[in-house]
Amino acid sequence: MSKGDILVAGVVVVFVALLGYVFFFADSAPSGVADLGYAPVDVPGAQMLEAYAASNEAMNVVVDIPVESWVTVHAAIGSAPGPIIGQSGYMESGGRMTSMRIEPLMVTGVTYIVLVHKDDGDGSFDINKDLPIMADGTVLRADVVAPQW
Numbered sequence: 001m002s003k004g005d006i007l008v009a010g011v012v013v014v015f016v017a018l019l020g021y022v023f024f025f026a027d028s029a030p031s032g033v034a035d036l037g038y039a040p041v042d043v044p045g046a047q048m049l050e051a052y053a054a055s056n057e058a059m060n061v062v063v064d065i066p067v068e069s070w071v072t073v074h075a076a077i078g079s080a081p082g083p084i085i086g087q088s089g090y091m092e093s094g095g096r097m098t099s100m101r102i103e104p105l106m107v108t109g110v111t112y113i114v115l116v117h118k119d120d121g122d123g124s125f126d127i128n129k130d131l132p133i134m135a136d137g138t139v140l141r142a143d144v145v146a147p148q149w
Helices: 003-025 032-036
Strands: 047-055 058-065 069-077 080-087 094-101 111-118 133-135 141-145
Touching: 047 111, 047 141, 058 069, 058 111, 069 094, 080 094, 080 111, 111 133
Parallel strands: none
Antiparallel strands: 047 058, 058 094, 069 080, 069 111, 111 141
16 A cells, blocks of 8 residues: 555545534534524414415515514525515504515516514514514415516
């Protein structure tokens, strides 16, 4: 066995050891509620009944929420909500449909994430204070794929 063979074998062993560390000891990627980056608020009886793209510039959402709320549409970053591209107006409690203008326009085949947020009581939307709603352990979220128009 030459010095070159020993060097290659050593590099392979180190590489395999690093891969083993990554797979067995590194933290796993967050999923589900952890994708939001902050904890949702439990609102018993809250429901998102339907969410759909009405056009490449409008999202329609039907909800039944027993508290004051907001609806947001996010560009998706993997399975996590990214930048807000659409937002409803202030919604009083109860069932209703809301339509939001989307900017920039949605792209055919791309997934967008719709979330419902509980108003913190001030009647003004603040992403850091008006937290997403969950009911029965499930975040009120819809993943909508923009259709072809």
